Amino acid sequence: NAGVTQTPKFQVLKTGQSMTLQCAQDMNHNSMYWYRQDPGMGLRLIYYSASEGTTDKGEVPNGYNVSRLNKREFSLRLESAAPSQTSVYFCASSELWGPYEQYFGPGTRLTVT
Amino acid sequence: SQELEQSPQSLIVQEGKNLTINCTSSKTLYGLYWYKQKYGEGLIFLMMLQKGGEEKSHEKITAKLDEKKQQSSLHITASQPSHAGIYLCVRSGGGSNYKLTFGKGTLLTVNP
Numbered sequence: 001n002a003g004v005t006q007t008p009k010f011q012v013l014k015t016g017q018s019m020t021l022q023c024a025q026d027m028n029h030n031s032m033y034w035y036r037q038d039p040g041m042g043l044r045l046i047y048y049s050a051s052e053g054t055t056d057k058g059e060v061p062n063g064y065n066v067s068r069l070n071k072r073e074f075s076l077r078l079e080s081a082a083p084s085q086t087s088v089y090f091c092a093s094s095e096l097w098g099p100y101e102q103y104f105g106p107g108t109r110l111t112v113t
Numbered sequence: 114s115q116e117l118e119q120s121p122q123s124l125i126v127q128e129g130k131n132l133t134i135n136c137t138s139s140k141t142l143y144g145l146y147w148y149k150q151k152y153g154e155g156l157i158f159l160m161m162l163q164k165g166g167e168e169k170s171h172e173k174i175t176a177k178l179d180e181k182k183q184q185s186s187l188h189i190t191a192s193q194p195s196h197a198g199i200y201l202c203v204r205s206g207g208g209s210n211y212k213l214t215f216g217k218g219t220l221l222t223v224n225p
Contacts, residue, residue: 004155042117042201042215043156058212090155098211099144099163104155 002026004105006091012111013081021076021108023091031097032074034058034066036087037107043090049074050097081112116140117204117216125222131190134219136202138183144205145185147176150218151198159187159200189221197223 007022025032030051035043035058045058047066055066063085065077074093078085089108094100118137126132136145147159160169165180173190189196199218206212 040217042115042217043213044215045212048212092156099161099205101146101158101161102156102213103158104148106155107153 004091004093004103006089006105006108008108009106010109012113013078014113015082017081017112018077018079019081019110020078021089021091021110022073023075023105024073025091025093025103026072027093027095027103028071029093029095029103030071031094031100032068033092033094033102034064034074034076035090035092036060037090038087046076046089081110083112086110086112115217116214117202119200119202119216119219121219122217123220123222125224126192128192128194128223128225130192131188132192132221133189134187134200134202134221136185136187136216138204140183140204141207142178142180142183142185142204143207145178146203146205146213147185147187148201148203149198150201156201192221192223194223194225197221 004025033048034046037043049055049068052071067075091105092102094102145162148156150156160176162178168177175188178185201218202216204214
């Protein structure tokens, strides 16, 4: 039982390049989330998927797209990376959309030069 | 201003000492979570508080919620080096808005 897994762990991109961050959970959870964590700031929600087949914007969605590929997988895509997107990205999942504990992955550290 | 204020921002204690971390919200607290993060790692869920006056404990960590004051506190008894890390208070929105708002965290160092 791996919980929430994220790939890659580290990535360096040049401005304008694109990439997809992968996230998978093996807990049969319905809801999944993408956050970013920046120094001096709390985690901020980028996008979430309350259930398979749905996605919604969070607090900071600009510059990102997401895909809920199936119940297990939720990917985050940067179409044209910018230095402002340098951050640590966390994927999380919860049993349902509601007052439930969220389980977090180990994070992806992304640097855009 | 920050929606969730944690104090102190950082804390250094000697092993065996007790400590308290506070969290104050500028908005109504419908649900309050405490998470712990070790440097370079993901977040680990500690506790969730939903009702005013609620108090929960797990091992040597106790969290309380004062709904009227819009505050929560996290108390660690007889701290150990394993307690070191960043403690985050997290607020859940009200109604059907379950999006989480995170505090900036309190960095705890426990010296042996």
